[in-house]
Amino acid sequence: MSRARVRWNGQAVNRAARAGELRGLRIGAEHLLQVSRDRVPIEEATLERSGVAVVDEADVSAVVAFDTPYAIRQHEELEYRHDAGRTAKYLEGPLDEEGAVILDLIAAQVRRALRG
Numbered sequence: 001m002s003r004a005r006v007r008w009n010g011q012a013v014n015r016a017a018r019a020g021e022l023r024g025l026r027i028g029a030e031h032l033l034q035v036s037r038d039r040v041p042i043e044e045a046t047l048e049r050s051g052v053a054v055v056d057e058a059d060v061s062a063v064v065a066f067d068t069p070y071a072i073r074q075h076e077e078l079e080y081r082h083d084a085g086r087t088a089k090y091l092e093g094p095l096d097e098e099g100a101v102i103l104d105l106i107a108a109q110v111r112r113a114l115r116g
Helices: 010-037 072-078 093-116
Strands: 050-058 063-068
Touching: 010 050, 010 063, 010 093, 063 072
Parallel strands: none
Antiparallel strands: 050 063
16 A cells, blocks of 8 residues: 655645636736727827736735726716727726636636746
């Protein structure tokens, strides 16, 4: 009969998983920001340039936002006409469409961190 010893270092595993989770969250937020920037209504590109992706490490959450006085109105007003490829719901649409991709990006970083 063979014997095997397993040594479990749970704290190291948890630290690695957390680091991978945060890295994946940052990559996922940046991905969403880029896809949204490709759709944001553009006149002078001020709205597009105002986009940011921020990760709160303590809360393990991310925010993607556009920060101009008219960002919300441009996002919500479905009757506005935009250039080809540009649209209202420029953040909501990509989040719905890219949600699975973002989750895959996070999962890949967690797996990578746990292998290392």
